[in-house]
Amino acid sequence: MQPLPQRVRVGWVGTGVMGAAMCGHVQAGGHAVTVFNRTRAKAQPLLDAGARWADSAGEVARDADVVFTMVGFPKDVREVYLDPGGILSVARPGCILVDMTTTAPTLAREIHEAAQAKGMHALDAPVSGGDVGAREARLSIMVGGERETFESLLPLLGLMGKSIVYQGPAGAGQHTKMCNQIVIAGTMIGVCESLLYAYRFGLDVEAVLQSISGGAAGCWSLTNLAPRIHKRNFDPGFFVEHFVKDMRIALDEAARMSLALPGLALVHQLYTALQAQGHGKSGTHALILALEKLSPNPDDVPY
């Protein structure tokens, strides 16, 4: 496998909350970036900074050494890679394809095999760290695929993350991301139920957070999301609808292994309710809204 040139021709598909920040770091690293996004306006800051626009996901791949994708759902991943005119039908042999979307491990393996058949190299490289991590280039990136491909890509991945770990063959990155999401499902229900308890009893929530963030309850969600909940700011760091999708994938994979995950199943149901209540585009910490609805405040006092 050839080493990447110093100035890599990068194609980037998907410039949403996460993708735009990540692509920006790659661009700032001096690489030549071509972008495509369904909603062009969201790519504008990258275009203003010198990126080229392409009219489709496939066109992004035309002259690229490396293509990154960061889209929404497995069906979007399938479309941008496997549809006629998609990345796999346009990219050149030797091109490295890196899907950073959280998607099904089976789909990651499917893309990996299709890429291999065309002399391309595919990695699944989902991330964790949320919008904050993306902005600060402090993401955790968990990578599946060939180790050699992974190693050649380290300089580029290093522009976006601080913890970049090879997890095994194709799909292993996605499975690791599932492990990540399973933990988050737990931390999120814990944080939201805890805050709800504090509000209902009338505790001083800032003092409570000061006490519990530093002990055995300490977690990323408590540090980063509880303050947003306290300000009733439910803007998305990470979309509810994406998290529902991730949990569905994890539950499907677990079921395939005859593995019951009762905690994850409960949290998935509560998020499904939250989405049904119209909060699919809210941030995951909006879970507290579904819990509030479950037990309406008897005094009907908004806090």
Added chain:
Amino acid sequence: MQPLPQRVRVGWVGTGVMGAAMCGHVQAGGHAVTVFNRTRAKAQPLLDAGARWADSAGEVARDADVVFTMVGFPKDVREVYLDPGGILSVARPGCILVDMTTTAPTLAREIHEAAQAKGMHALDAPVSGGDVGAREARLSIMVGGERETFESLLPLLGLMGKSIVYQGPAGAGQHTKMCNQIVIAGTMIGVCESLLYAYRFGLDVEAVLQSISGGAAGCWSLTNLAPRIHKRNFDPGFFVEHFVKDMRIALDEAARMSLALPGLALVHQLYTALQAQGHGKSGTHALILALEKLSPNPDDVPY
């Protein structure tokens, strides 16, 4: 309220996993310590280091300026404070009584009132941080009671913890601890289900932990307990039976506020099963054992 002398006469009841470490820090701070514990052997290291032995909880309080209690269950707290010959019948007016056990907020208020009636000052000051936090004097201490009493006690509490926060009137420390335990219930189910998924799929668990501990799934339980689970070491940092008790208290308090906490209720049930399976004296991270039992590994391969 009189300031405490520089060398405080401290009475200490309860020298289990947590209590022994905490009392050791107070003793190392140069204070005169008298201890009582149901099982005397557990107090031996403190006695060897110069502590005096008393034959009952009440006797610990006889000449004390401050009495700390760190026992097991609400019924133990009730017994050491309120029974005939207990702390409240022996301690002198002006004495400060500090219950660091996690117990019911209602019991904390009852003790506070009984103490007030005798001219004593009671604080509820439960802690978080587990055995590691206790050993390293890095506990989070959440305090309820009169603010003046809290402030006079800061030098002593500072020997045991790094985050010491006044939470409000009597019982507020315990309520804050409930908020803490509710988060932990979530982090624990998340961590255990995540590891189980990783093991069943055959991921490299150490690589997984490296990836997910640094991102949005990061939490104390993942950093401190997942490695113990990986070594199949279920020695108690914090006892399952104590955690079951804490969650019961939180669920009772929530029910009193007409508040449903479905996540906490599920985790409480799984821990109740774990205790029924004979793991009451294991550490809380043994939750994975109950989850394993729920979906037996089809290959029956111990990992």
